[in-house]
Amino acid sequence: xxxxxxxxxxxxxxxxxxxxxxxxxxxxxxxxxxxxxxxxxxxxxxxxxxxxxxxxxxxxxxxxxxxxxxxxxxxxxxxxxxxxxxxxxxxxxxxxxxxxxxxxxxxxxxxxxxxxxxxxxxxxxxxxxxxxxxxxxxxxxxxxxxxxxxxxxxxxxxxxxxxxxxxxxxxxxxxxxxxxxxxxxxxxxxxxxxxxxxxxxxxxxxxxxxxxxxxxxxxxxxxxxxxxxxxxxxxxxxxxxxxxxxxxxxxxxxxxxxxxxxxxxxxxxxxxxxxxxxxxxxxxxxxxxxxxxxxxxxxxxxxxxxxxxxxxxxxxxxxxxxxxxxxxxxxxxxxxxxxxxxxxxxxxxxxxxxxxxxxxxxxxxxxxxxxxxxxxxxxxxxxxxxxxxxxxxxxxxxxxxxxxxxxxxxxxxxxxxxxx
Amino acid sequence: xxxxxxxxxxxxxxxxxxxxxxxxxxxxxxxxxxxxxxxxxxxxxxxxxxxxxxxxxxxxxxxxxxxxxxxxxxxxxxxxxxxxxxxxxxxxxxxxxxxxxxxxxxxxxxxxxxxxxxxxxxxxxxxxxxxxxxxxxxxxxxxxxxxxxxxxxxxxxxxxxxxxxxxxxxxxxxxxxxxxxxxxxxxxxxxxxxxxxxxxxxxxxxxxxxxxxxxxxxxxxxxxxxxxxxxxxxxxxxxxxxxxxxxxxxxxxxxxxxxxxxxxxxxxxxxxxxxxxxxxxxxxxxxxxxxxxxxxxxxxxxxxxxxxxxxxxxxxxxxxxxxxxxxxxxxxxxxxxxxxxxxxxxxxxxxxxxxxxxxxxxxxxxxxxxxxxxxxxxxxxxxxxxxxxxxxxxxxxxxxxxxxxxxxxxxxxxxxxxxx
Numbered sequence: 001x002x003x004x005x006x007x008x009x010x011x012x013x014x015x016x017x018x019x020x021x022x023x024x025x026x027x028x029x030x031x032x033x034x035x036x037x038x039x040x041x042x043x044x045x046x047x048x049x050x051x052x053x054x055x056x057x058x059x060x061x062x063x064x065x066x067x068x069x070x071x072x073x074x075x076x077x078x079x080x081x082x083x084x085x086x087x088x089x090x091x092x093x094x095x096x097x098x099x100x101x102x103x104x105x106x107x108x109x110x111x112x113x114x115x116x117x118x119x120x121x122x123x124x125x126x127x128x129x130x131x132x133x134x135x136x137x138x139x140x141x142x143x144x145x146x147x148x149x150x151x152x153x154x155x156x157x158x159x160x161x162x163x164x165x166x167x168x169x170x171x172x173x174x175x176x177x178x179x180x181x182x183x184x185x186x187x188x189x190x191x192x193x194x195x196x197x198x199x200x201x202x203x204x205x206x207x208x209x210x211x212x213x214x215x216x217x218x219x220x221x222x223x224x225x226x227x228x229x230x231x232x233x234x235x236x237x238x239x240x241x242x243x244x245x246x247x248x249x250x251x252x253x254x255x256x257x258x259x260x261x262x263x264x265x266x267x268x269x270x271x272x273x274x275x276x277x278x279x280x281x282x283x284x285x286x287x288x289x290x291x292x293x294x295x296x297x298x299x300x301x302x303x304x305x306x307x308x309x310x311x312x313x314x315x316x317x318x319x320x321x322x323x324x325x326x327x328x329x330x331x332x333x334x335x336x337x338x339x340x341x342x343x344x345x346x347x348x349x350x351x352x353x354x355x356x357x358x359x360x361x362x363x364x365x366x367x368x369x370x371x372x373x374x375x376x377x378x379x380x381x382x383x384x385x386x387x388x389x390x391x392x393x394x395x396x397x398x399x400x401x402x403x404x405x406x407x408x409x410x411x412x413x414x415x416x417x418x419x420x
Numbered sequence: 421x422x423x424x425x426x427x428x429x430x431x432x433x434x435x436x437x438x439x440x441x442x443x444x445x446x447x448x449x450x451x452x453x454x455x456x457x458x459x460x461x462x463x464x465x466x467x468x469x470x471x472x473x474x475x476x477x478x479x480x481x482x483x484x485x486x487x488x489x490x491x492x493x494x495x496x497x498x499x500x501x502x503x504x505x506x507x508x509x510x511x512x513x514x515x516x517x518x519x520x521x522x523x524x525x526x527x528x529x530x531x532x533x534x535x536x537x538x539x540x541x542x543x544x545x546x547x548x549x550x551x552x553x554x555x556x557x558x559x560x561x562x563x564x565x566x567x568x569x570x571x572x573x574x575x576x577x578x579x580x581x582x583x584x585x586x587x588x589x590x591x592x593x594x595x596x597x598x599x600x601x602x603x604x605x606x607x608x609x610x611x612x613x614x615x616x617x618x619x620x621x622x623x624x625x626x627x628x629x630x631x632x633x634x635x636x637x638x639x640x641x642x643x644x645x646x647x648x649x650x651x652x653x654x655x656x657x658x659x660x661x662x663x664x665x666x667x668x669x670x671x672x673x674x675x676x677x678x679x680x681x682x683x684x685x686x687x688x689x690x691x692x693x694x695x696x697x698x699x700x701x702x703x704x705x706x707x708x709x710x711x712x713x714x715x716x717x718x719x720x721x722x723x724x725x726x727x728x729x730x731x732x733x734x735x736x737x738x739x740x741x742x743x744x745x746x747x748x749x750x751x752x753x754x755x756x757x758x759x760x761x762x763x764x765x766x767x768x769x770x771x772x773x774x775x776x777x778x779x780x781x782x783x784x785x786x787x788x789x790x791x792x793x794x795x796x797x798x799x800x801x802x803x804x805x806x807x808x809x810x811x812x813x814x815x816x817x818x819x820x821x822x823x824x825x826x827x828x829x830x831x832x833x834x835x836x837x838x839x840x
Contacts, residue, residue: 031546031667031669033667049529049530049531050530051473051529051530051531052529052531053471108528108531109469109471109472109529110469110470110471111469111471111472111528111533111536112536113531113533113534113536114533114534114548116531116532116533117546117667118665118667119543119546119548119658119659119665119667119668120659120665123539126451126537126539128534128539131665132665133665146662146664147656147659147660147661147662147664148662149662151579151588152579152588152590153579154576154577154578154579155576155577156574156575156576156577157574157575157576158574159571159572159573159574159597168571168572170572177579180697236567238539239539239540239567240567241567242566242567242568242569244566244567245538245540245551245552245553247451247453247537247538247539248539249451277600
């Protein structure tokens, strides 16, 4: 086998090296390696760019810096200068990094670029960042986000009909290892945020890796994870439907038509499809729903619309609002809740049904912190039972991976005889 | 809905704009668009890089240029200079382009980069190229490679056990629209080339789009398409197995261990898995196998190892060899075939069984042209029935998409009563 491969190599190296499309450069005859994980726990970035005048790296492993905005100061990832060798190689070495999935990009003479030596990238809206993972011990965050030598679930892109939205729509479905041999699995519905799509949780969120690793180590029950598209004006992620290869943005509506319903109103289309096409536990005990940001807002709404359909709710940095749009300052969401009789009745019905878990998580610098504090105040006033987790940091994927890891371990573990 | 989205937008624009990770730049207050398809059929590329001294684009829409190599002259994609506006925007406009999927990259002061305004990219080994599609009429190549408003098949990443290779392995499986309602589907096994993996055909090859569009227009039968990983030393694509986020190359073996078998020897593990987990036609009439380059070589071997298992064979720019490694010059494969009694007996058994199709396709400048001509000479000598398609061009994905499109339309259409 290797002989054949080697001969192919020699010829292909000629072809690809000559194509003018190859991004990587040879440095002293060998290909550039970046990022390099050093034995001392630091990481070195390398970029071969002899003609560049200034190269920096920005990434979430650098201390954040304060940036002033009209809404106040916010924390943004810091950046650091690379230094140039006599041969034209630019390099920067970090401090010792703790276990985590990190993101970064280079800036060369004012132009933001990806690291040509690192094929691993995540897209968030219209921006790619390179990623790398630091792991030190089995079970740490880096381990949970990595593909390990454990049984793997399958991941499918599935088209379904939404009678409510009157369109074909695409979703991502994770089935756990051994699914073909099992009888009936509980289902977690996992919702993305604004600007995201049905690929967000499996790519940026590392959902497959987290679930594989939690299930393999017995920390989470084997479950199906359904990741639908939360934009009622789109059938699928950019480039995956007939709208063509458009450039995604937050601002632009994708479709000229007003959607026929909201995601919350059409949500049972998804549940019905999953229950009729997969081996599921078709009752409340076997269903959880959670989401980040806009998807946390969807969860907040779904819980009230279908209070007996799900037993577990997770609000991750949730974008909460009632009839009015999200408002970051005043009037407070708390006042709105106190004035909204429909909302109060919905919440009463929901909490009187004793859901097994209503879980709220948010970072202490999140711009949605106040609205979530308002919700907690309302829940406290009414003695509605919920769990609350507050982490460092803001409205970032790093937190959402942590929240999924924590939430998934709480699901479907109640004994069948536990009191309601 | 839009109100909520707009509020999110305003806040997120602040956060992402401030993150230092955003790659795209605002130009006169609006985001850069690139590539832009102009009304006259040309395409304009734009890059905002006020500090750059020289910017070029290389792509397969530019006239190829000859490059001398130790093996002779080869055609490589040409490049063109972009010109800079007073505001720092670099631009280039192509000639009128015919329907096709095109690839390109920029070079800025010696550094190859992707187009930050275009999120659509394909990875080939360790290099990303941006892509765009030109389509003019329904049914042209651009149409076939696009996602259109037709019923869509599902695409799954599936882990299976290979008893022969003694490992868990990953493959991509396309199930056609309506699969859940059908009874039994024929299966096309679609194999990638050296340096590729189980993602190659669905990404670089646009296999889902081609199959969706051919099936929707009645040009191909609904079929399952199985795209396994053809590297016996890897479980999965880079980053998708426990080897970590390594940098893929042609040269390096991924695993320190010698594989327990070749892909050809282990191939029935895949067929058996698919037949036991999917609604398949479990006989020769319902099975086709084809592949590009190394995968064409695999097909060449699989046809001889399992002559009654498949009825349709497709060799796309096949890397052909017998016991000796691939040799691009002398001694000729023809001489080897004439001297190899085992090979002759295998081919006799295969062709005496009257397979419905043995299909060979290659580009007239392909570096594997001679070996494929040798195979045809051997087949002609023995009056073995095959079909042959010769196209322009070389060893490139553009040809392989064309071959899949042609081959898929020939499959599973023989009436059950046709003579063997």
